[in-house]
Amino acid sequence: MAVLVGEDTRVIVQGITGREGSFHTKLMLEYGTKIVAGVTPGKGGQEVHGVPVYDTMEEAVAEHPEANTSIIFVPARFASDAVYEAIDAGMKVVVVITEHIPVHETMKFVNYAKSKGTVIIGPNCPGIITPGAAKVGIMPGHIFKPGPVGIVSRSGTLTYEIAYSLTRAGIGQSTAIGIGGDPIVGLTFTEAMEYFEKDPQTKVLVLIGEIGGDMEERAAKMIEEGRFTKPVVAFIAGRTAPPGKRMGHAGAIIMMGTGSYQDKVKALEKAGVRVARIPQEIPKLVEEVL
Amino acid sequence: MAVLVGEDTRVIVQGITGREGSFHTKLMLEYGTKIVAGVTPGKGGQEVHGVPVYDTMEEAVAEHPEANTSIIFVPARFASDAVYEAIDAGMKVVVVITEHIPVHETMKFVNYAKSKGTVIIGPNCPGIITPGAAKVGIMPGHIFKPGPVGIVSRSGTLTYEIAYSLTRAGIGQSTAIGIGGDPIVGLTFTEAMEYFEKDPQTKVLVLIGEIGGDMEERAAKMIEEGRFTKPVVAFIAGRTAPPGKRMGHAGAIIMMGTGSYQDKVKALEKAGVRVARIPQEIPKLVEEVL
Amino acid sequence: MKLFEFEAKDILRKYGVEVPPGVVVGKTDDVEARIKEAGLEPPLVVKSQVLVAGRGKAGGIKLVNSVEEAVETAKRLFETPIKGLKPSYILIEKAIPHDVELYAAIVIDRSERKPVVLASRYGGMDIEEIAREKPESIVRQYIDPFVGLKGYQARLIGKKIGLTGKALASFAMFLQALYRAFVEYDAELAESNPLALVGDKVIPLDARIIVDDNALFKHPELRTARVEESGEYTEWEVKARKLGLAFVELDGDIGVIGNGAGLTMTTMDLVYEFGGRPANFLDIGGGASAELVKTAVGFLMEMPKVKKIFMNIFGGITRCDEVAKGIVKAIEELGGLKKPLVVRLSGTNEEEGRRILREHGLEAYTDPIEAVKRVISL
């Protein structure tokens, strides 16, 4: 068992002929992910690492009706269009790697996806991995191993950092989801937590947050209200970031009086979550609750 | 029993303070329709024929939570806004009397209503009446009487003509719905027929069509496929109208090779429907199948 | 309201579509100077700007090989009526050599209640002909009106009509511009036929946009004297439109007035059924004022081909007393009944309406069959 992707995942790579799309198709295949097709408009008929390429999702799905998941490496200006195409082609999970998508566009396709029952992961995210079963993303596969810890994270590289420290400590992961660093994302902490709550393999959840927004506070509320019942360990990036400054393209910014490090830690601790001061403390905290 | 409106109908009149809104509120009240509130922005606090007026639907519904139906007499430029307000306020049935609403606006609010589970009747329609129970429209009430005949019609005045001829022949009606004459309407023939199919009171359906569009052909198909099982009698207006000319504001026009009188009659007769040559033949045809 | 070809092309050009270089000339223009000003080199196409279908077959489009020939042809076309009326404008365009003629249109689908894109590899003929001769060639794509036409859908449509590579990209961009015109101009129809495939790109050789009359208030720039210029309406239809009447001229002699398109059409049907010939369709619509009724009655009284008038009213939102008042006003203004008038009144405020008419010596019928028989017998 796992969350959202697993043994049954069959992937279409949108933007497969691009530099990143092609490179990560290779890495995903090496990891064992079942990629059934790729799509790049105008490049239909080619192959990329043995994966057949189609011009449109409609054609790809017609030839590979078992496809249920797509991953998008399309440049920002065309990425939203690719998301609608994936949703309309009936994908259940769409992972949007692309960064710099205008937030109004994301807001719209996320609402559209919800109305169609599609789960969007991202944009501007590393993707999702169920170690040993399927990697639908750009994370280095070798730093993960199967096990009982679910990870949900707003930060890509911090996910790697923490997953790697867990793996080195001998603690494996059920599924790790990088939800993306943009102001609007398709899958929020609390939505991801609903999946982890139901997953029997997941025994502990590691929540990796950042300053800005109120997703961590909402996660804390969910735990406090008993809607998430498994032990949670957290790390929040940005303890020393100055307020009012935008940290990075992604827009980690403390605005409108909410989203400070202190608020988030306070809310999480009140809900019984143990919050690590540095990422390297996570394995120890996880061991204590496993 | 009846279709869409009946004893349980509680009406809010949007645009109640206008000339038509106020006049027809009076006639609906006289008919016995239970009107619980009216809405006109900026006129909250007044009364119209004893009906309390509110500035917004939200306020009207807060004071009258039993309201489930609205009827709109708002001028064309503001009518779409009123429709969204009615849908968002949770109305189950919204009757749009207003004519001259731009068709792109209608197309959008009809799709929006569908996503929210609201039934729109109209626009540019006479409304709906369940004789003896509720009149939510502008039809003269005295020409109807309760009975076994359902009426669904694209034309307002033809509905009156035919209902009146039925009533004079001693044949009453279950519910009469004027679906409106615009190119896009909220409730189509086939959708209305689904309600009539389920209504035990309705024994026969009178279908009043017009040239243009393909709603009559779709109704014929529904009957032929056995999805509507009650006897149907029809009249189609425009037998002698020249093709390619737009007959009236509403746009009864034969376009794109579909929607001619002959096509419609042929499709209906093929499905076993008896088609009257003039409206005055309808009572006789109904008697034959009752 | 139908836009002229040149107006539709101007809109598409504004949205980034490459259209054939051309110039629009009026009757009094120096056509030669205008052609030279515009830098147009022969061969040229001279196109009568009328709003009726089948313009090409009726001789309204001519290919010419010199500027002089273009000038002559324009002069001739200005004097050539197409289905009854002469053009006010002529469009002279560079002829675009091409191999393939595509078809592309966006209309509102009444059943799905969504925009639908129609496209075919086989343009040049009208859509009915395509539908008849190559029904499998018509690609249909429904569009969510809130989401709009997505790029991927435009490409999918292009692919399905056999385009690839750059031609496909050009077609997809064209469709998106056409969709934009469809939305921003509240169009009932936005169409290009033929849409030429010229090497790697598509160029609309013709373009049609029909704007929803109910949305004209959003587009004040479109309110022109088009009604007279269009070639779409007869002289009396033009007059009626200026008076705000929903009027269609027919070839009989019995003037028909009804309220509601359905009832008015049925009134025509009844006239035919009992052996008469309607001179027109005139729908006073819902909730007509006495003023509008007066205008309608007065209009038919003045129209020479109308020998007698049949007015068939079933009141709903229309009130019979208002109708009666309008009839009385018309009679008073005209100084008496110029032509026989038979009125049928039923519905809202019927009694009051009858009373008003009776006071002025007119007896209204209740039964439309009796009324129609009466008018035919007159």
Next chain:
Amino acid sequence: MKLFEFEAKDILRKYGVEVPPGVVVGKTDDVEARIKEAGLEPPLVVKSQVLVAGRGKAGGIKLVNSVEEAVETAKRLFETPIKGLKPSYILIEKAIPHDVELYAAIVIDRSERKPVVLASRYGGMDIEEIAREKPESIVRQYIDPFVGLKGYQARLIGKKIGLTGKALASFAMFLQALYRAFVEYDAELAESNPLALVGDKVIPLDARIIVDDNALFKHPELRTARVEESGEYTEWEVKARKLGLAFVELDGDIGVIGNGAGLTMTTMDLVYEFGGRPANFLDIGGGASAELVKTAVGFLMEMPKVKKIFMNIFGGITRCDEVAKGIVKAIEELGGLKKPLVVRLSGTNEEEGRRILREHGLEAYTDPIEAVKRVISL
């Protein structure tokens, strides 16, 4: 990107909003002539055009009673730094007497993933203050992004903040214009505070629009030299933005480079945790090229306050070999390491990255804790 007050007001004016009559002056303008040209009569408000919050309290807004006083005040404000930087523009507006100051804003709600309209009867203060002091006064209305802000919603919001009659209608129209600006300019925030109630109508005394940087390509007219003029960034932040670097200046001495905002912030946190002080935040983002890495390293090497550099990379879409190549390029271009550089490399193509660095005499760390301790000890 934050727009200047006068730019935001220009947009609202374009959408039909009445804004106070005013004129924007630059440093070299003849202020008196410009005021007279614009026909502005005292009393006037002279407003420093900087993009930092709390401009009023910092002395950037002055009410004056004569044109001379306005000229003097403008001169003085051009020389008055607000939170560190002097304005490039000054807006001089007619003072608008008013009794009530409202608050209205549209932002994107991260949790609902929809636009939300915020409004309050108690404008003038910042939204945090309103939230603290009159939390019940803030009205929130979520908007379906496909449907947009409907007129009825705008009226409902106005009603809930206590408006009625014509004032309510004026407010509703203002909100719809603000929403249009929010959508058409891809705004993260569109706000007016205070929004004055003047008799029966609302007039925005201030206006703020923040455009999504990711959507700037849609608005080429907004690509100005704003970065330097804004007063929002330090000298080195301006330089960094021109180089395309996501950089924030801090007050320590250890240069920090990371990939991804989360890891880079965590790297800062680690530096603090082990007793150091970061000089900056510099995120090379995902999939950085060797060229970008070279630029980033070179940039910190040149920045005087940076005494040593800590680079913390965990490769994913970013490849360690590209990073290593970039570091090597920077060293080569600078003719050797000017400042101590500690590199931590993990993840995609880690071994290849290490090999490249080793060839150039640099040993990369695997453990970030060891690396941070090392850099602090240098």
